[in-house]
Amino acid sequence: MRVQATLLQDDEEKVAVEESFRSKTIPDYERKMNNEESSSRLERWVVKFEQSINILLTEAVIKILDTLYHDRHYARFFVLETIARVPYFAFISVLHMYESFGWWRRADYLKVHFAESWNEMHHLLIMEELGGNAWWFDRFLAQHIAIFYYFMTVLMYAISPRMAYHLSECVENHAYTTYDKFLKTQGEVLKKLPAPEVAVKYYTGDDLYLFDEFQTARVPNTRRPKIENLYDVFVNIRDDEGEHCKTMKACQTHGNLRSPHSYQEDNLEADPGCVLPQADCEGIVDCIKKVI
Secondary structure: OHHHHHHHHHHHHHHHHHHHHHHHHHHHHHHHHHHHHHHHHHHHHHHHHHHHHHHHHHHHHHHHHHHHOOOOHHHHHHHHHHHHOHHHHHHHHHHHHHHHOOOOOOHHHHHHHHHHHHHHHHHHHHHHHOOOOOOHHHHHHHHHHHHHHHHHHHHHHHHOHHHHHHHHHHHHHHHHHHHHHHHHHHHHHHOOOOOOHHHHHHHHOOOOHHHHHOOOOOOOOOOOOOOOOHHHHHHHHHHHHHHHHHHHHHHOOOOOOOOOOHHHHOOOOOOHHHOOOOOOOOOHHHHHHHHO
């Protein structure tokens, strides 16, 4: 009887503890879940709003280009490449500003964005060699759009890097579609034309480190273009734009970008003097919000 009484007493204590635990913490858990759900819902709405703005901006520029360059392909490509390289300058500028303020240093982002601008610069050089910049109006239009686009992207990147990266993805996706359509309609003609010298040097040169660097979805040294004619040049330019799309998509997830060569350098000893504390922020506004 004494043993049975002890067991009954233990059971009563356990039940009492469980009931006390539930009544106290379940509302807190539900409150936390509701807050997380509300925050997630708000974030989804913000992302949708940002992407809608980017799509409207991109479509507006596309309509202008379609109107002005209906059958002037090289001039259109010159304007497009002048615009497409601007965001990478803007990203690097803001990242250098953060570094100057002592907030954080993101070496991989700087390396990849510089490699992307280097790639786009060679696209631009190819279009210039093909005569895309022959008319002063085309140069005037491309340069003034680029100036406006630069300052707009700097502001956007400081406020919402995710939005800035998505806008760049939209631009690169349009470039990929444009080159793909051009290859399908002009492919046979392009196969009969020689490749520009600048394209041959860039795609088949000895130093392809920066060429591998902007392709973050690929392992270095796995893509080595073949350049025999102008068709091959535009195939590789189109494929470059596809790689830019992948990189810009990866950048939209905070902290998701790494240099392709970083994986090969992981075994090397890092220099502690070049490392700054990493702030868990996406931009100026995000840092201020988290501090508050």
